[in-house]
Amino acid sequence: MVAPVNNTTAAAASGLSSVLGTNKAMGRDAFLKLLVAQLKNQDPLKPQENSAFVAELAQFSSLEQSMGVNDRLDQMMLQNQGMANANVVNMVGQVATVKGSLVTTDGSGIGVPVAFSQDGASDKTVIQIQDASGKIVRTLDLGARPTGISKITWDGRSDDGIVQPAGTYAVNVKSNDADGGTVVVSQETSGTITGVAFDKGYPVLKLSNGVNAPVSDLLRVETPPKTP
Structure with missing residues:
Protein backbone atom coordinates (compact mmCIF):
# COMPACT_ATOMS: atom_id res chain seq x y z
CA MET A 1 0.00 0.00 0.00
CA VAL A 2 1.33 3.42 -0.95
CA ALA A 3 1.51 5.89 1.94
CA PRO A 4 -0.55 9.07 1.41
CA VAL A 5 1.30 12.31 0.88
CA ASN A 6 0.43 14.74 3.69
CA ASN A 7 0.75 18.52 3.61
CA THR A 8 4.05 18.52 5.47
CA THR A 9 5.65 16.06 3.05
CA ALA A 10 4.36 17.94 0.01
CA ALA A 11 5.54 21.27 1.39
CA ALA A 12 8.95 19.85 2.22
CA ALA A 13 9.26 18.38 -1.27
CA SER A 14 8.26 21.73 -2.75
CA GLY A 15 10.81 23.46 -0.54
CA LEU A 16 13.48 20.99 -1.59
CA SER A 17 12.78 21.60 -5.27
CA SER A 18 12.91 25.37 -4.87
CA VAL A 19 16.12 25.23 -2.83
CA LEU A 20 18.01 22.79 -5.05
CA GLY A 21 16.60 23.70 -8.46
CA THR A 22 18.45 21.64 -11.06
CA ASN A 23 21.44 21.09 -8.75
CA LYS A 24 20.97 17.80 -6.89
CA ALA A 25 24.02 18.26 -4.64
CA MET A 26 22.79 19.62 -1.28
CA GLY A 27 25.12 22.07 0.39
CA ARG A 28 25.10 23.54 3.89
CA ASP A 29 22.82 26.49 3.08
CA ALA A 30 20.39 24.32 1.12
CA PHE A 31 20.13 21.84 3.99
CA LEU A 32 19.42 24.62 6.50
CA LYS A 33 16.76 26.20 4.24
CA LEU A 34 15.07 22.82 3.83
CA LEU A 35 15.05 22.29 7.59
CA VAL A 36 13.44 25.70 8.15
CA ALA A 37 10.86 24.95 5.42
CA GLN A 38 9.94 21.70 7.15
CA LEU A 39 9.43 23.49 10.48
CA LYS A 40 7.27 26.20 8.89
CA ASN A 41 5.05 23.72 7.07
CA GLN A 42 4.64 21.01 9.69
CA ASP A 43 1.17 20.05 10.88
CA PRO A 44 0.55 21.93 14.18
CA LEU A 45 -1.62 19.02 15.35
CA LYS A 46 1.18 16.54 14.62
CA PRO A 47 4.44 18.41 15.14
CA GLN A 48 7.71 16.74 14.34
CA GLU A 49 8.98 14.52 17.12
CA ASN A 50 11.96 15.77 19.11
CA SER A 51 14.04 12.74 18.20
CA ALA A 52 13.52 13.34 14.47
CA PHE A 53 14.35 17.03 14.84
CA VAL A 54 17.52 16.23 16.79
CA ALA A 55 18.51 13.70 14.12
CA GLU A 56 18.17 16.35 11.41
CA LEU A 57 20.24 18.80 13.45
CA ALA A 58 22.90 16.10 13.84
CA GLN A 59 22.89 15.59 10.06
CA PHE A 60 23.32 19.32 9.56
CA SER A 61 26.22 19.42 12.02
CA SER A 62 27.88 16.47 10.30
CA LEU A 63 27.41 18.09 6.88
CA GLU A 64 28.88 21.37 8.12
CA GLN A 65 31.93 19.61 9.57
CA SER A 66 32.57 17.55 6.43
CA MET A 67 32.32 20.65 4.24
CA GLY A 68 34.77 22.43 6.53
CA VAL A 69 37.21 19.53 6.21
CA ASN A 70 36.86 19.58 2.42
CA ASP A 71 37.53 23.32 2.34
CA ARG A 72 40.68 22.88 4.44
CA LEU A 73 41.88 20.01 2.25
CA ASP A 74 41.37 22.15 -0.87
CA GLN A 75 43.39 24.95 0.73
CA MET A 76 46.18 22.53 1.67
CA MET A 77 46.28 21.14 -1.88
CA LEU A 78 46.54 24.64 -3.33
CA GLN A 79 49.32 25.52 -0.90
CA ASN A 80 51.24 22.32 -1.69
CA GLN A 81 50.82 22.89 -5.43
CA GLY A 82 52.07 26.45 -5.03
CA MET A 83 55.14 25.28 -3.09
CA ALA A 84 55.85 22.56 -5.68
CA ASN A 85 55.55 25.07 -8.53
CA ALA A 86 57.90 27.46 -6.73
CA ASN A 87 60.47 24.67 -6.35
CA VAL A 88 60.26 23.92 -10.08
CA VAL A 89 60.77 27.59 -10.97
CA ASN A 90 63.94 27.55 -8.84
CA MET A 91 65.35 24.94 -11.25
CA VAL A 92 65.76 27.52 -14.01
CA GLY A 93 69.42 27.60 -15.04
CA GLN A 94 70.01 23.96 -14.03
CA VAL A 95 70.72 21.15 -16.50
CA ALA A 96 67.79 18.74 -16.71
CA THR A 97 67.68 15.26 -18.17
CA VAL A 98 64.22 14.17 -19.27
CA LYS A 99 62.64 11.31 -21.15
CA GLY A 100 62.77 12.02 -24.86
CA SER A 101 64.54 11.47 -28.15
CA LEU A 102 65.11 15.01 -29.45
CA VAL A 103 68.38 16.92 -29.57
CA THR A 104 69.19 20.38 -30.88
CA THR A 105 72.26 21.62 -32.71
CA ASP A 106 73.18 25.26 -33.31
CA GLY A 107 74.75 24.46 -36.68
CA PHE A 116 70.09 6.48 -23.45
CA SER A 117 69.63 3.62 -21.01
CA GLN A 118 69.45 -0.12 -21.73
CA ASP A 119 67.67 -2.74 -19.63
CA GLY A 120 70.30 -5.28 -20.64
CA ALA A 121 73.65 -5.58 -22.38
CA SER A 122 73.58 -5.38 -26.17
CA ASP A 123 75.74 -7.03 -28.79
CA LYS A 124 74.95 -4.30 -31.31
CA THR A 125 73.59 -0.79 -30.82
CA VAL A 126 72.88 1.57 -33.71
CA ILE A 127 71.82 5.21 -33.53
CA GLN A 128 70.05 6.95 -36.39
CA ILE A 129 69.68 10.73 -36.39
CA GLN A 130 66.84 12.23 -38.43
CA ASP A 131 66.17 15.82 -39.42
CA ALA A 132 62.78 17.55 -39.26
CA SER A 133 61.71 15.98 -42.57
CA GLY A 134 62.42 12.46 -41.30
CA LYS A 135 65.53 11.99 -43.42
CA ILE A 136 68.32 9.98 -41.77
CA VAL A 137 71.37 12.25 -41.79
CA ARG A 138 73.69 10.20 -39.60
CA THR A 139 74.04 6.56 -38.58
CA LEU A 140 76.31 5.66 -35.67
CA ASP A 141 77.28 2.04 -35.03
CA LEU A 142 78.21 1.82 -31.35
CA GLY A 143 78.83 -1.92 -31.24
CA ALA A 144 78.27 -3.64 -27.89
CA ARG A 145 76.90 -1.61 -24.98
CA SER A 158 76.02 13.99 -41.55
CA ASP A 159 77.50 10.67 -42.70
CA ASP A 160 79.47 12.52 -45.39
CA GLY A 161 80.93 15.00 -42.90
CA ILE A 162 78.72 18.01 -43.67
CA VAL A 163 77.79 20.18 -40.70
CA GLN A 164 74.02 20.05 -40.31
CA PRO A 165 71.97 23.25 -40.05
CA SER A 175 69.82 -2.41 -29.61
CA ASN A 176 69.99 -6.18 -30.04
CA ASP A 177 71.54 -8.90 -27.91
CA ALA A 178 73.82 -11.70 -29.12
CA ASP A 179 70.80 -13.79 -30.18
CA GLY A 180 69.29 -10.96 -32.20
CA GLY A 181 66.63 -10.19 -29.61
CA THR A 182 65.58 -6.63 -28.92
CA VAL A 183 67.06 -4.89 -25.88
CA VAL A 184 64.69 -2.39 -24.29
CA VAL A 185 66.05 1.15 -24.59
CA SER A 186 64.90 4.27 -22.74
CA GLN A 187 66.00 7.46 -24.43
CA GLU A 188 66.96 10.65 -22.66
CA THR A 189 67.65 14.22 -23.65
CA SER A 190 69.36 16.98 -21.69
CA GLY A 191 69.32 20.75 -21.77
CA THR A 192 69.49 23.80 -19.58
CA ILE A 193 66.14 24.78 -18.10
CA THR A 194 65.41 28.19 -19.59
CA GLY A 195 61.89 28.61 -18.28
CA VAL A 196 58.80 26.97 -16.82
CA ALA A 197 55.29 27.06 -18.27
CA PHE A 198 52.12 25.85 -16.56
CA ASP A 199 49.63 23.66 -18.39
CA LYS A 200 46.38 23.49 -16.37
CA ASP A 217 59.32 13.16 -17.43
CA LEU A 218 62.16 14.62 -15.37
CA LEU A 219 64.89 12.07 -14.61
CA ARG A 220 67.59 14.15 -12.93
CA VAL A 221 68.78 17.72 -12.41
CA GLU A 222 72.43 18.77 -12.31
CA THR A 223 74.27 22.02 -11.70
CA PRO A 224 75.91 23.20 -14.93
CA PRO A 225 79.72 23.19 -14.93
CA LYS A 226 81.30 26.52 -14.10
CA THR A 227 82.88 28.36 -17.00
CA PRO A 228 86.54 29.16 -16.22
Missing part, protein backbone atom coordinates in the same frame (compact mmCIF):
# COMPACT_ATOMS: atom_id res chain seq x y z
CA SER A 108 78.29 25.23 -35.51
CA GLY A 109 79.53 21.64 -35.53
CA ILE A 110 79.94 21.62 -31.75
CA GLY A 111 79.25 18.22 -30.22
CA VAL A 112 75.70 17.40 -29.13
CA PRO A 113 75.30 15.02 -26.15
CA VAL A 114 73.11 11.95 -26.64
CA ALA A 115 72.12 9.67 -23.76
CA PRO A 146 76.53 -2.52 -21.30
CA THR A 147 73.41 -2.41 -19.17
CA GLY A 148 72.53 1.03 -17.89
CA ILE A 149 73.18 4.56 -19.11
CA SER A 150 75.33 5.23 -22.17
CA LYS A 151 76.45 8.70 -23.22
CA ILE A 152 77.94 9.67 -26.57
CA THR A 153 78.47 12.88 -28.52
CA TRP A 154 77.14 13.54 -32.00
CA ASP A 155 79.40 16.00 -33.81
CA GLY A 156 76.47 17.64 -35.59
CA ARG A 157 77.57 16.29 -38.97
CA ALA A 166 70.70 24.46 -36.72
CA GLY A 167 67.51 22.75 -35.61
CA THR A 168 65.97 19.89 -33.68
CA TYR A 169 66.78 16.31 -34.64
CA ALA A 170 65.25 12.98 -33.62
CA VAL A 171 67.53 10.28 -32.21
CA ASN A 172 66.45 6.66 -32.66
CA VAL A 173 68.36 3.97 -30.76
CA LYS A 174 68.07 0.27 -31.65
CA GLY A 201 48.41 24.13 -13.24
CA TYR A 202 51.07 21.51 -13.94
CA PRO A 203 54.63 22.71 -14.67
CA VAL A 204 56.28 22.09 -18.03
CA LEU A 205 60.04 22.56 -18.36
CA LYS A 206 61.39 24.54 -21.31
CA LEU A 207 64.87 23.30 -22.23
CA SER A 208 67.60 24.99 -24.22
CA ASN A 209 67.50 22.16 -26.78
CA GLY A 210 63.95 23.12 -27.77
CA VAL A 211 62.26 20.35 -25.81
CA ASN A 212 59.22 21.06 -23.62
CA ALA A 213 58.84 18.32 -21.02
CA PRO A 214 56.34 17.86 -18.19
CA VAL A 215 57.91 17.51 -14.76
CA SER A 216 56.71 13.89 -14.69
Whole structure:
Protein backbone atom coordinates (compact mmCIF):
# COMPACT_ATOMS: atom_id res chain seq x y z
CA MET A 1 0.00 0.00 0.00
CA VAL A 2 1.33 3.42 -0.95
CA ALA A 3 1.51 5.89 1.94
CA PRO A 4 -0.55 9.07 1.41
CA VAL A 5 1.30 12.31 0.88
CA ASN A 6 0.43 14.74 3.69
CA ASN A 7 0.75 18.52 3.61
CA THR A 8 4.05 18.52 5.47
CA THR A 9 5.65 16.06 3.05
CA ALA A 10 4.36 17.94 0.01
CA ALA A 11 5.54 21.27 1.39
CA ALA A 12 8.95 19.85 2.22
CA ALA A 13 9.26 18.38 -1.27
CA SER A 14 8.26 21.73 -2.75
CA GLY A 15 10.81 23.46 -0.54
CA LEU A 16 13.48 20.99 -1.59
CA SER A 17 12.78 21.60 -5.27
CA SER A 18 12.91 25.37 -4.87
CA VAL A 19 16.12 25.23 -2.83
CA LEU A 20 18.01 22.79 -5.05
CA GLY A 21 16.60 23.70 -8.46
CA THR A 22 18.45 21.64 -11.06
CA ASN A 23 21.44 21.09 -8.75
CA LYS A 24 20.97 17.80 -6.89
CA ALA A 25 24.02 18.26 -4.64
CA MET A 26 22.79 19.62 -1.28
CA GLY A 27 25.12 22.07 0.39
CA ARG A 28 25.10 23.54 3.89
CA ASP A 29 22.82 26.49 3.08
CA ALA A 30 20.39 24.32 1.12
CA PHE A 31 20.13 21.84 3.99
CA LEU A 32 19.42 24.62 6.50
CA LYS A 33 16.76 26.20 4.24
CA LEU A 34 15.07 22.82 3.83
CA LEU A 35 15.05 22.29 7.59
CA VAL A 36 13.44 25.70 8.15
CA ALA A 37 10.86 24.95 5.42
CA GLN A 38 9.94 21.70 7.15
CA LEU A 39 9.43 23.49 10.48
CA LYS A 40 7.27 26.20 8.89
CA ASN A 41 5.05 23.72 7.07
CA GLN A 42 4.64 21.01 9.69
CA ASP A 43 1.17 20.05 10.88
CA PRO A 44 0.55 21.93 14.18
CA LEU A 45 -1.62 19.02 15.35
CA LYS A 46 1.18 16.54 14.62
CA PRO A 47 4.44 18.41 15.14
CA GLN A 48 7.71 16.74 14.34
CA GLU A 49 8.98 14.52 17.12
CA ASN A 50 11.96 15.77 19.11
CA SER A 51 14.04 12.74 18.20
CA ALA A 52 13.52 13.34 14.47
CA PHE A 53 14.35 17.03 14.84
CA VAL A 54 17.52 16.23 16.79
CA ALA A 55 18.51 13.70 14.12
CA GLU A 56 18.17 16.35 11.41
CA LEU A 57 20.24 18.80 13.45
CA ALA A 58 22.90 16.10 13.84
CA GLN A 59 22.89 15.59 10.06
CA PHE A 60 23.32 19.32 9.56
CA SER A 61 26.22 19.42 12.02
CA SER A 62 27.88 16.47 10.30
CA LEU A 63 27.41 18.09 6.88
CA GLU A 64 28.88 21.37 8.12
CA GLN A 65 31.93 19.61 9.57
CA SER A 66 32.57 17.55 6.43
CA MET A 67 32.32 20.65 4.24
CA GLY A 68 34.77 22.43 6.53
CA VAL A 69 37.21 19.53 6.21
CA ASN A 70 36.86 19.58 2.42
CA ASP A 71 37.53 23.32 2.34
CA ARG A 72 40.68 22.88 4.44
CA LEU A 73 41.88 20.01 2.25
CA ASP A 74 41.37 22.15 -0.87
CA GLN A 75 43.39 24.95 0.73
CA MET A 76 46.18 22.53 1.67
CA MET A 77 46.28 21.14 -1.88
CA LEU A 78 46.54 24.64 -3.33
CA GLN A 79 49.32 25.52 -0.90
CA ASN A 80 51.24 22.32 -1.69
CA GLN A 81 50.82 22.89 -5.43
CA GLY A 82 52.07 26.45 -5.03
CA MET A 83 55.14 25.28 -3.09
CA ALA A 84 55.85 22.56 -5.68
CA ASN A 85 55.55 25.07 -8.53
CA ALA A 86 57.90 27.46 -6.73
CA ASN A 87 60.47 24.67 -6.35
CA VAL A 88 60.26 23.92 -10.08
CA VAL A 89 60.77 27.59 -10.97
CA ASN A 90 63.94 27.55 -8.84
CA MET A 91 65.35 24.94 -11.25
CA VAL A 92 65.76 27.52 -14.01
CA GLY A 93 69.42 27.60 -15.04
CA GLN A 94 70.01 23.96 -14.03
CA VAL A 95 70.72 21.15 -16.50
CA ALA A 96 67.79 18.74 -16.71
CA THR A 97 67.68 15.26 -18.17
CA VAL A 98 64.22 14.17 -19.27
CA LYS A 99 62.64 11.31 -21.15
CA GLY A 100 62.77 12.02 -24.86
CA SER A 101 64.54 11.47 -28.15
CA LEU A 102 65.11 15.01 -29.45
CA VAL A 103 68.38 16.92 -29.57
CA THR A 104 69.19 20.38 -30.88
CA THR A 105 72.26 21.62 -32.71
CA ASP A 106 73.18 25.26 -33.31
CA GLY A 107 74.75 24.46 -36.68
CA SER A 108 78.29 25.23 -35.51
CA GLY A 109 79.53 21.64 -35.53
CA ILE A 110 79.94 21.62 -31.75
CA GLY A 111 79.25 18.22 -30.22
CA VAL A 112 75.70 17.40 -29.13
CA PRO A 113 75.30 15.02 -26.15
CA VAL A 114 73.11 11.95 -26.64
CA ALA A 115 72.12 9.67 -23.76
CA PHE A 116 70.09 6.48 -23.45
CA SER A 117 69.63 3.62 -21.01
CA GLN A 118 69.45 -0.12 -21.73
CA ASP A 119 67.67 -2.74 -19.63
CA GLY A 120 70.30 -5.28 -20.64
CA ALA A 121 73.65 -5.58 -22.38
CA SER A 122 73.58 -5.38 -26.17
CA ASP A 123 75.74 -7.03 -28.79
CA LYS A 124 74.95 -4.30 -31.31
CA THR A 125 73.59 -0.79 -30.82
CA VAL A 126 72.88 1.57 -33.71
CA ILE A 127 71.82 5.21 -33.53
CA GLN A 128 70.05 6.95 -36.39
CA ILE A 129 69.68 10.73 -36.39
CA GLN A 130 66.84 12.23 -38.43
CA ASP A 131 66.17 15.82 -39.42
CA ALA A 132 62.78 17.55 -39.26
CA SER A 133 61.71 15.98 -42.57
CA GLY A 134 62.42 12.46 -41.30
CA LYS A 135 65.53 11.99 -43.42
CA ILE A 136 68.32 9.98 -41.77
CA VAL A 137 71.37 12.25 -41.79
CA ARG A 138 73.69 10.20 -39.60
CA THR A 139 74.04 6.56 -38.58
CA LEU A 140 76.31 5.66 -35.67
CA ASP A 141 77.28 2.04 -35.03
CA LEU A 142 78.21 1.82 -31.35
CA GLY A 143 78.83 -1.92 -31.24
CA ALA A 144 78.27 -3.64 -27.89
CA ARG A 145 76.90 -1.61 -24.98
CA PRO A 146 76.53 -2.52 -21.30
CA THR A 147 73.41 -2.41 -19.17
CA GLY A 148 72.53 1.03 -17.89
CA ILE A 149 73.18 4.56 -19.11
CA SER A 150 75.33 5.23 -22.17
CA LYS A 151 76.45 8.70 -23.22
CA ILE A 152 77.94 9.67 -26.57
CA THR A 153 78.47 12.88 -28.52
CA TRP A 154 77.14 13.54 -32.00
CA ASP A 155 79.40 16.00 -33.81
CA GLY A 156 76.47 17.64 -35.59
CA ARG A 157 77.57 16.29 -38.97
CA SER A 158 76.02 13.99 -41.55
CA ASP A 159 77.50 10.67 -42.70
CA ASP A 160 79.47 12.52 -45.39
CA GLY A 161 80.93 15.00 -42.90
CA ILE A 162 78.72 18.01 -43.67
CA VAL A 163 77.79 20.18 -40.70
CA GLN A 164 74.02 20.05 -40.31
CA PRO A 165 71.97 23.25 -40.05
CA ALA A 166 70.70 24.46 -36.72
CA GLY A 167 67.51 22.75 -35.61
CA THR A 168 65.97 19.89 -33.68
CA TYR A 169 66.78 16.31 -34.64
CA ALA A 170 65.25 12.98 -33.62
CA VAL A 171 67.53 10.28 -32.21
CA ASN A 172 66.45 6.66 -32.66
CA VAL A 173 68.36 3.97 -30.76
CA LYS A 174 68.07 0.27 -31.65
CA SER A 175 69.82 -2.41 -29.61
CA ASN A 176 69.99 -6.18 -30.04
CA ASP A 177 71.54 -8.90 -27.91
CA ALA A 178 73.82 -11.70 -29.12
CA ASP A 179 70.80 -13.79 -30.18
CA GLY A 180 69.29 -10.96 -32.20
CA GLY A 181 66.63 -10.19 -29.61
CA THR A 182 65.58 -6.63 -28.92
CA VAL A 183 67.06 -4.89 -25.88
CA VAL A 184 64.69 -2.39 -24.29
CA VAL A 185 66.05 1.15 -24.59
CA SER A 186 64.90 4.27 -22.74
CA GLN A 187 66.00 7.46 -24.43
CA GLU A 188 66.96 10.65 -22.66
CA THR A 189 67.65 14.22 -23.65
CA SER A 190 69.36 16.98 -21.69
CA GLY A 191 69.32 20.75 -21.77
CA THR A 192 69.49 23.80 -19.58
CA ILE A 193 66.14 24.78 -18.10
CA THR A 194 65.41 28.19 -19.59
CA GLY A 195 61.89 28.61 -18.28
CA VAL A 196 58.80 26.97 -16.82
CA ALA A 197 55.29 27.06 -18.27
CA PHE A 198 52.12 25.85 -16.56
CA ASP A 199 49.63 23.66 -18.39
CA LYS A 200 46.38 23.49 -16.37
CA GLY A 201 48.41 24.13 -13.24
CA TYR A 202 51.07 21.51 -13.94
CA PRO A 203 54.63 22.71 -14.67
CA VAL A 204 56.28 22.09 -18.03
CA LEU A 205 60.04 22.56 -18.36
CA LYS A 206 61.39 24.54 -21.31
CA LEU A 207 64.87 23.30 -22.23
CA SER A 208 67.60 24.99 -24.22
CA ASN A 209 67.50 22.16 -26.78
CA GLY A 210 63.95 23.12 -27.77
CA VAL A 211 62.26 20.35 -25.81
CA ASN A 212 59.22 21.06 -23.62
CA ALA A 213 58.84 18.32 -21.02
CA PRO A 214 56.34 17.86 -18.19
CA VAL A 215 57.91 17.51 -14.76
CA SER A 216 56.71 13.89 -14.69
CA ASP A 217 59.32 13.16 -17.43
CA LEU A 218 62.16 14.62 -15.37
CA LEU A 219 64.89 12.07 -14.61
CA ARG A 220 67.59 14.15 -12.93
CA VAL A 221 68.78 17.72 -12.41
CA GLU A 222 72.43 18.77 -12.31
CA THR A 223 74.27 22.02 -11.70
CA PRO A 224 75.91 23.20 -14.93
CA PRO A 225 79.72 23.19 -14.93
CA LYS A 226 81.30 26.52 -14.10
CA THR A 227 82.88 28.36 -17.00
CA PRO A 228 86.54 29.16 -16.22
